[in-house]
Amino acid sequence: MHRSRRSEALELGSLERRLLNDFQHHLPLTPAPYAEIAAQLGTSEEAVLAALQELQGAGAVSRVGAVFRTHRVGASTLAAMAVPPERLEEVAALVSGYDAVNHNYEREHRINLWFVATAADDTQLTQVLNDIEQRSGIAVMALPMLEDFHIDLGFELKWT
């Protein structure tokens, strides 16, 4: 859920920073991956495991694992609505109430409610969007991904 906003990054040690910068991908797919990382960084497997625990515990890393190309599993779309400000709470709750909706954000724009809906197939997805439209009386703009241009090199973190 929504973490408290901070203007400053967490204080992290140098091993934690190197792990974060250098291992957002290519975690070794070998029997003892953390020992291999330790060898690359000139430290011990215990130190790497402790640093990873620390990063996870502090919330700096949500997990060590695989990032899936989620939109390739089932049907999903980004969708948006222009909700009158006085109805935002009500319509946001209505939209969030669907199991099919896994992200829902308020954004600064006339088109102010943005959500991602996922269903087993296109028919069910369309049903969910139609249902939201009917119950709220507000048009839903479906914005499915047509093409993915992202070249995933991980996210570059700057330590200043």
Added chain:
Amino acid sequence: MSSATIVPLPDATDRALIVATQAGLPLTPRPYHALAEQIGISAEEVMERLIRMQECGIIRRIGLVPNHYALGYTSNGMTVWDVPDDRIHILGPQLGALSFVSHCYRRPRYLPDWPYNLFAMVHGRSREETDAKVEEIARLLGKDDRGHAVLYSTRILKKTGLRLGTRGD
């Protein structure tokens, strides 16, 4: 990778592996062995399947998944751009390769209300930093930027992860 790329569907064992890794790999010396035991296959098969799912694009990457928010990247702007359709295949990958862009997609326009066909999620530690990055994109696009907007999120109303395990397939 474009949407035209054919990505095979994960089989039942792949899906079991996906579900088992949803919360992350165990932080123990032999994490793949722990997963193997959990789903009843060998550790070698776990590693082979993870390698194959990466090669065919089901898995984007395996590694540390940073929490942008906790690391101070609290200013996240969804930038939307109206660029010529016949230039999007050149411009899209240029935006998608920028280190501060985490998602970059082509999406349909809804004229006249919504003229934007290119979406790029931009992350910064302050609104000033994010705005400067948006300007960088505008300069990169030059005259191909026929209009853009930055939609900052003001509230996260719901956020749940991929729930593959709950699906009937």
